Amino acid sequence: MATEGCKRVVSTLFQQGVLVKMNNFRTVVSISLLLGLSSVSLVHADITDGNNEHLKREHSLMKPYQGVGTGSSSQWDFWGSTLLTSQYIRLTPDERSKQGSIWNTVPCFLKDWEMHVQFKVHGSGKKNLHGDGIAIWYTRERLQPGPAFGSNANFHGLAMFIDTYPNDESTDRSFPYISAMINNGTLSYDHSKDGRLTELGGCSGEIRNKDHDTYMAIRYSKGRLTVMVDVDDKNEWKECFDVSGVRLPTGYYFGASSATGDLSDNHDIISMKMYQLMVEHTPEEDNLDWTKIEPSVSLLKSPKDNIDDPTGNFRSSPLTGWKVFLLLLCALLGIVVCAVVGAVVFQKRQERNKRFY
Numbered sequence: 609m610a611t612e613g614c615k616r617v618v619s620t621l622f623q624q625g626v627l628v629k630m631n632n633f634r635t636v637v638s639i640s641l642l643l644g645l646s647s648v649s650l651v652h653a654d655i656t657d658g659n660n661e662h663l664k665r666e667h668s669l670m671k672p673y674q675g676v677g678t679g680s681s682s683q684w685d686f687w688g689s690t691l692l693t694s695q696y697i698r699l700t701p702d703e704r705s706k707q708g709s710i711w712n713t714v715p716c717f718l719k720d721w722e723m724h725v726q727f728k729v730h731g732s733g734k735k736n737l738h739g740d741g742i743a744i745w746y747t748r749e750r751l752q753p754g755p756a757f758g759s760n761a762n763f764h765g766l767a768m769f770i771d772t773y774p775n776d777e778s779t780d781r782s783f784p785y786i787s788a789m790i791n792n793g794t795l796s797y798d799h800s801k802d803g804r805l806t807e808l809g810g811c812s813g814e815i816r817n818k819d820h821d822t823y824m825a826i827r828y829s830k831g832r833l834t835v836m837v838d839v840d841d842k843n844e845w846k847e848c849f850d851v852s853g854v855r856l857p858t859g860y861y862f863g864a865s866s867a868t869g870d871l872s873d874n875h876d877i878i879s880m881k882m883y884q885l886m887v888e889h890t891p892e893e894d895n896l897d898w899t900k901i902e903p904s905v906s907l908l909k910s911p912k913d914n915i916d917d918p919t920g921n922f923r924s925s926p927l928t929g930w931k932v933f934l935l936l937l938c939a940l941l942g943i944v945v946c947a948v949v950g951a952v953v954f955q956k957r958q959e960r961n962k963r964f965y
Contacts, residue, residue: 697876698876702872715858717899721882727876741875748860762791766856787809808849821841855902
């Protein structure tokens with residue numbers, strides 16, 4: 609009975625939007641959401657309670673990293689410079705021209721999920737003399753080396769980039785920078801532009817050379833992609849971005865990769881914990897073949913129409929000559945219409961006044 613009571617309490621907290629973060633099986637409840645005093649920067653989306661019943665071990669990577677290797681029963685494969693230890697999985701050492709990755713061998717058929725990634729980026733390089741970062745993947749392809757943080761740049765699915773070095777010198781964006789990209793294989797991540805032309809959303813975050821743990825949570829549920837970070841050692845999630853209209857299929861693979869070039873860093877994965885989200889779907893959604901869905905996102909405007917501001921957010925692109933012309937034309941037409949209406953009203957009043965004489 610006590611167990612059932614605990615489950616009911618946890619279920620109630622989950623439905624009320626209590627923010628819970630799992631760290632080595634320690635649960636930290638954000639009281640601010642219970643009091644309704646959370647700030648704009650805090651996450652308002654429901655977060656999984658982190659109970660073992662929601663944890664999907666076949667898609668999770670945790671100490672002591674059992675099931676990692678090249679055997680027939682392994683659930684994770686690694687490639688390149690990846691080094692497996694008892695405390696972390698190092699994708700690249702702090703050395704030049706290294707690439708490494710680790711990939712889940714089990715395809716994920718969950719419609720709604722949340723991935724918690726504990727990572728660490730550190731090295732001897734000073735400011736802007738380190739790179740390049742880590743990518744977290746949910747893609748159709750796996751173990752395919754390439755120029756996008758050590759993996760294929762023309763992927764199918766979702767990529768999260770933790771970019772630590774600004775390749776585009778013209779940007780005012782603050783680095784390190786975390787961004788997302790949805791791809792159906794027709795686009796290519798442009799490393800020289802830090803992925804700005806294909807970016808879905810992003811935020812800046814100080815994640816390098818920290819003495820405390822750094823985390824990122826990626827939540828996909830009912831067409832909504834929410835990314836959160838905990839990098840300030842405050843045991844609370846902060847929203848990075850939240851985008852609706854995202855379509856991702858089932859049957860793809862989770863993975864992580866990293867690369868170094870002329871500059872380098874240690875890029876470590878401490879854990880990747882996958883949680884299943886208990887979400888109800890309509891009968892029409894349940895009858896869909898989710899494996900046939902093409903990765904896509906419905907936006908009011910293309911990311912290519914956006915430019916950066918110093919905070920890393922998007923603002924509308926500047927007015928072009930055609931836009932200025934159309935605005936002036938609309939204003940002129942409005943003036944003409946108002947003048948015509950005014951003249952008609954004035955004439956009607958004049959005629960009405962003549963009848964009284």
